[in-house]
Amino acid sequence: MTATSSPFAVQVLPHLDAAYNLARWLVRDVTAAEDVVQTAMLRALKHFSTFRGENPRAWLLAIVRNAAYTWMEGRRRDPEPLADDADELHRAVPDPGPDPEAGLHSADERAHLARLLAALPPDLRECLVLRELEELSYQEIAEITAVPIGTVMSRLWRARRILVKQVERSDM
Amino acid sequence: MSVPHSEAMGVLLQANLDGELDALQSADLALHVAGCDECQALLGQLRGLNAALRTTVPRYQAPEALRRSLIASIAVATKPQRRRFRLSWVPAGGFLAGAAVAAAVALTVLPIAPPEAIRVAGEVAAATLRAREPGHLLDRPGAAPTELAAWFQVGLGFAPPVREIAGFTLAGARLDYVHGRRTAVLVYRRDGRTVTLYLWPEKHTPTPPVSLASAGVALSYWRADGVEFWAAGDTPGDVRTFADAWRGKA
Numbered sequence A: 001m002t003a004t005s006s007p008f009a010v011q012v013l014p015h016l017d018a019a020y021n022l023a024r025w026l027v028r029d030v031t032a033a034e035d036v037v038q039t040a041m042l043r044a045l046k047h048f049s050t051f052r053g054e055n056p057r058a059w060l061l062a063i064v065r066n067a068a069y070t071w072m073e074g075r076r077r078d079p080e081p082l083a084d085d086a087d088e089l090h091r092a093v094p095d096p097g098p099d100p101e102a103g104l105h106s107a108d109e110r111a112h113l114a115r116l117l118a119a120l121p122p123d124l125r126e127c128l129v130l131r132e133l134e135e136l137s138y139q140e141i142a143e144i145t146a147v148p149i150g151t152v153m154s155r156l157w158r159a160r161r162i163l164v165k166q167v168e169r170s171d172m
Numbered sequence B: 001m002s003v004p005h006s007e008a009m010g011v012l013l014q015a016n017l018d019g020e021l022d023a024l025q026s027a028d029l030a031l032h033v034a035g036c037d038e039c040q041a042l043l044g045q046l047r048g049l050n051a052a053l054r055t056t057v058p059r060y061q062a063p064e065a066l067r068r069s070l071i072a073s074i075a076v077a078t079k080p081q082r083r084r085f086r087l088s089w090v091p092a093g094g095f096l097a098g099a100a101v102a103a104a105v106a107l108t109v110l111p112i113a114p115p116e117a118i119r120v121a122g123e124v125a126a127a128t129l130r131a132r133e134p135g136h137l138l139d140r141p142g143a144a145p146t147e148l149a150a151w152f153q154v155g156l157g158f159a160p161p162v163r164e165i166a167g168f169t170l171a172g173a174r175l176d177y178v179h180g181r182r183t184a185v186l187v188y189r190r191d192g193r194t195v196t197l198y199l200w201p202e203k204h205t206p207t208p209p210v211s212l213a214s215a216g217v218a219l220s221y222w223r224a225d226g227v228e229f230w231a232a233g234d235t236p237g238d239v240r241t242f243a244d245a246w247r248g249k250a
Helices: A007-011 A013-027 A030-050 A056-077 A086-092 A107-118 A122-133 A138-145 A149-171 B007-017 B023-034 B037-056 B064-077 B079-089 B092-112 B115-130 B145-156 B236-246
Strands: B169-178 B181-190 B193-201 B207-214 B217-224 B227-233
Touching (some): A007 A013, A007 B064, A013 A030, A013 B064, A030 A056, A030 B064, A107 A122, A107 A149, A107 B037, A122 A138, A122 B037, A149 B037, B007 B023, B007 B037, B023 B037, B115 B217, B115 B227, B145 B181, B169 B193, B193 B236, B207 B236, B217 B236, B227 B236
Antiparallel strands (some): B169 B181, B217 B227
16 A cells, blocks of 8 residues: 555545645635644544544545634734735736636736635635635535534625625725 | 625525525525515625636645645555555464565665655556556557657657567557656566556656555656656566666666
């Protein structure tokens, strides 16, 4: 058995991008996101033998989320100046392609929504990221964020209402 | 967004867009929305937001260095499992010898192979196992080395070295896809067993052969003359003999 054929590599490793995306949107920093994912993955590897569930992705993302909140707690107690992820957003926002309509929008405008999302409170932000970027079900999001489905629905609703309002405001 | 006439209605509209309502609930909602301007406006806003999120907001991908470092950690963590696995089929009488071999494998092979090589090893082994399926073995059976080199030049834009190896019969060639690139493959036979050689251009410094195994396939890789070579076979002995012969060290 090699590193890439072990059960952990087969079941959990394919969700590395999802893990990184969630960590990145929660901690909003390149280096910290890598640290969080590294910590979470090693924790997952250590406890994989006791994993009995059917959804390794949700299981992994719950571990990543915990690691991210631990990191954020640490930062709140011991704040250091942090490079803004906004510059990075500029580069990471997908190119609009040859669509002339989209071409009218500057990279700045395209990064705008990403910045609004990044500015949401973490409990709302994680719901929207898991729903819209990872396309998870309410049930999975509830599992990962350890709240009832009703709470997921109301958080998603609040997140979307805030974004729609802010986008409308900036369009005026 | 205007204040919705009912927040509950907003949550319902959203659940429908998120694919969380069953057909009956969805039909009921559509009936209401058809006669409600406020809900129609709200639905338009939510659709617009979802579309904008999916097209303009980045889904970040894990950096390659992070992936590699994690694969290395997994390799270390799965090492004891290898040892147990090997011991399980060693006959009782060969217990000590088996344990010694397993320990030697665990201690010498894994640390030498860098994480990247472990990943490639998995892919080469998978390609080799795939090729055992009927009808997939050779794209270009039995031909002279110069013809095969020319065939690769046409198919890949890369003319790899093709050699006759003493003790092995060159059975033919095929193209495969390994490590994210199209790869030249040469198939050799010896006493009914197969050694498959994968080749692709690689600018790294030359390295001597490193032996490893993946999914029961014996492997050896080396780099020379701007080419990375991966030999895959049924037994480590075949692969080692082949690698030595290819490198003129037989």
